Amino acid sequence: MSTHNKNSRLFENALVKGALKQSFIKLKPGVMIKNPVMFTVYIGTIIMLGVCCWIAGGESAQGSLAYNVTIFTVLLLTLLFANFAEAIAEARGKAQADSLRKTREDTPAKLVSRALSNVSGNAETTHHSPLTTHKLVPSSQLVKGDLFLCEAGDTIPMDGEIIKGIATIDESAITGESAPVIREAGGDKSSVTGGTKVLSDQITVRVTTAPGESFLDKMIALVEGASRQKTPNEIALTILLASFTIIFLIVCVTLKPFADYANTPITIAAFVSLYVCLIPTTIGGLLSAIGIAGMDRALRANVITKSGKAVETAGDLDTLLLDKTGTITIGNRKATNFYPANGVTAATFTEACALSSIADQTPEGKSIIELAKLDTNKLNTNGAKFVEFTAETRSSGIDLPGGIKIRKGAFDSIKNMVTKAGNAFPDETAESVKTISSNGGTPLVVSQNDKVLGVIELQDIIKPGISERFERLRKMGVKTVMVTGDNPLTAKFIAEKAGVDDFIAEAKPEDKMNYIKMEQQGGKLVAMMGDGTNDAPALAQADVGVTMNSGTAAAKEAGNMVDLDNDPTKLIEIVEIGKQLLMTRGTLTTFSIANDVAKYFAIVPALFITSIPALQSLNIMKLHSPESAVLSAVIFNAIIIPMLIPLALKGVAYKPIGASALLRRNLLIYGLGGVIVPFIGIKLIDLIVALFV
């Protein structure tokens, strides 16, 4: 999972303390009723409290006071444990978000101009002309639309968009990445985040989010439960659990006339205990914790989600759209080989290549110099004139004083130039060009005075380990699509080499959109990652749109997740987090229901053993007495909740081994395990309980 280790311990002391307090606060009926399964336990607990009072008042047919008080206490603990699970999940999420937010609180902001929307409401600033000076205000007073200034050494007070200037920024506070990044006005890298630090230069920034409405704020609100809504899948599961609860309510209610028929008095404590043991309290108690923990895990991977639903959807993704550059390949292309034409020596060619690239500041140009391994200072470039790359000539180069013109450029543009001058294009070079292209490389032909000298091979470097990740995705059933501006031939080669399933070559922004729509029409769920404003429509169209934190405000608004690390491979982690979330729900539901088998075998014989002694042979755990059997079952039912909190928070491990194998594995562990574990657990607890009763 994530390489970030913030708060890697599950239970920090401070968090636990807060969560314990919350467990009691959450006992308010208004909060409890949101969880129908646990709410019925709540009613059961109140009934038991009543029974305890009744017995204290002299009733004698309901068993001893100590026994009833114990049952009441265990039920109360069951509620508290469930509340604690939710509280600790909330606390962890909140702590994580707080640590991100802390940096940006109460940073002084150099306010340049008030937002226009503010103007009408504020008489003082009505006639405010654009200022060259600024006044200092606390960041908490900034509103959406305000302009503020940041200079070298300043901490950026609020999320915003650069409208003027360029600066290097240290984003390590958020991403943990120490290398500074460049942000500038206009284009796709104009967004800055509150809490990051300007290292050089000066920028003017417009506030894009109102205080308390940044993505982080929204996320914190989601985690805290104020605006948390149940996701569709959570609702469906709640319905299923509620129906199980009703089935068991029917079991317990009808048991009364059945017991009367069998002449067996059953105490209220036994009825309530049987009921609480049978209903799916384990999953019911952990359900909301699982959901929060999902968002929490996303945050731990430095991804801010706008809703719990987005995390859930991520588990269902069928198709991932990934940009080639930066995701599949490392940064830019690199020169890997020189192929001189016949009659040209390697040394001559290498020197020509180096000369042609001396003024070339593109990463490709630099890599050519690197590959040439020549001391550039020794090259005689006095009086040389550099020829910039233009879209028209599609070549660049250098004019040396001796009338030597060296050009390098795309195959067809150089070929045009050469053939126009009446020279032949050498066959062996044409051959090299073809080979390079079909190997996924980009050929750059170099000419001197309209004669071909040879060809440089530029290659994409595929990130190490990326094909294994794609293989893992394929096993999960997720199709990967590479998006690239390369020609189809190159794209195909890289696609095959990296192991992606499909590619979009010569991609224009609308191509992404069309591809997403096409996949969605086929019923698939698509995710993409983007940063630019021109990505925004596609991000909005995608089922999961992850925007890089460096992206524009429009792009962030369009997507439903923001990746603070600007790491395009993050999508893969997000898919796993989504799957883990759903799996944790499924396995704990299975476990919870499977537990009931053992509980029946503990409680039912205990209820009827006095009137039907033959039922002793159903007491297969050989529990000590009817009271100890009931107590052991309720205690097991209560303590299984805290025991499973770590699993609920961390999530069930996802293994890409195919759906059927995964189902078999989880059925064995949580289904069969869920049947066996409580037999052992209840027996052990009974051995201890027997010491006291």
Add this chain to the structure above:
Amino acid sequence: MNTELTGVIVTFLLTVIIAYPLGKYIAKVFAGERTITDFMNPLERFFFRISGIDASKGMNWKEFLKSMLAINMLWLFYAFFLLLNQSHLLMNPDGNPDMTPDLGFNTAISFLVNCNLQHYSGESGLTYLTQLFVINFLMFVSAATGIAGAVALFNGLKHKTTDNLGNFFAIFTKSITRILLPLSIVVAIILAFNGSPASFDGKDSIVTLQGDTVGVSRGPAAGMIAIKHIGTNGGGWFGANSSHPLENPNYFTNMVELVAQMIIPIAMLFALGFYIKRKKFAYIIFAMMTIGMLFLIVPTINWEMAGSPAIEKLGVLQSSGAMEGKEVRFGAAASGYWSIVTTIISTGSVNSMHDSSMPLSGMMQMLGMLINAFYGGCGVGILNYFIYIIIAVFIGGLMVGRTPEFMGHKVEAREVKIAALVTLLSAFLIKGGTALAAYYFVQHGNVVWAVQPANWLNNPGNHGFSEMFYEFTSANANNGSGFEGLGDNNIFWNVTTGFVLILGRFLPIIGPIAIIGLLAKKKYIPASSGTLKVDSLTFGILTFAIIIIITALSYFPPLVLGPIAEYLGM
């Protein structure tokens, strides 16, 4: 091997061998392909023309259900009216009286819903007219209604996205003309040649060896006995049902009736595979249902052949097994086999008295009805199984890390809600009913009814509890068999089981059809390697486990108080 066991195994194999081509044929009939019964075409067109039905017009799930429920309602009133006035109508050679309103209510519903719980005896409770035009008629149409429901499910599964579940009237009519009628004719002829009566004369009289003159009821029984099994109805012409020598004369007719009641439920599974072109999906369901059946049948036959431990304690040799309540011409094995077959597939006809089965055999019979989906009734069995599939899909889907989907359609809150309600309903009806009965028995034993609650049970104690539980289980499962030790012809049982019958019939048809209607309308999601495969053995086992767990958890207490306590106390 023991010839008794061989007989049972041969009967089952014969059933499967006949069901396979029958399934292929059923798929063809509903796909509109050419079949050998195309000569029925003009007749069907004639029916559609006189009733103004456009059989080619598709129906969405709501229209389909409306048509089905409306016509069923009509039949209910028709049947109720005839039963209450039968003594004044034709064909009553034995001079049998009208039914009481509560008995008429119960009987009309009981046959309408394919249950055939009988709180009367056919010989004295019905006339030939009502036997033929109420009982026999309802046996055909209720079976056809069930088949139509299953075909609606098939239609929803067949297409990637569709609103059209087929035309109810067209499917219903074809179910009768192409499937039920031809099969019944074959079976009726076999029965008639083996001695089942097919005559309109009144009682015959014979002089017994002792010299007494005994009136023997007769009638046009062979035809009814045929459809009673073909349509998994189960209501007997005679009170003693298929243990009566005229209703089931010999071991051969016993085999025929066993095959007859099981072939449509099994054939419908094969038909599903052929019709939606996913044979593996159907085979897995067939395998799981068969395993389920074996879980019930093998121990039952074993217990019945071993004989009663109570008698063994007396030192009496029981070489032929537990023969109380059984017919010597069938033996313990075939009787045990029948008792499970008739309970798992909702026929409810009996060739031995279930009241006299060993306690745990009785539990197996109850489990067959509680699950009601190991093959299950004519058409409806597959609908019941479908509900379990939806729950399995939901839990299994989550366990593989995707939001659950079934055959490319997302299973969401609405579908889960319906499936959960249907599951809940059985638990509520069966246990609620039994609880009410137990309450009356204990608290109001002296209410002045035809049979006072205190006198309901031939055997008080655990067995008496089983009798009451069995009655409601049978009513909810639309099975119709009974633990006959129960005094059930009084207003309590007639009315309560009447309501259980009608709810237990129609909600489990409405639920699955609504689910498939909702699912089929949704966008189709192509499967990937991360998708839960519903035609895998693993998923089959998951569904099976869900069935066992839900049933066990819902009914553990009553089963403990009834058959298990009785067994442990023996």
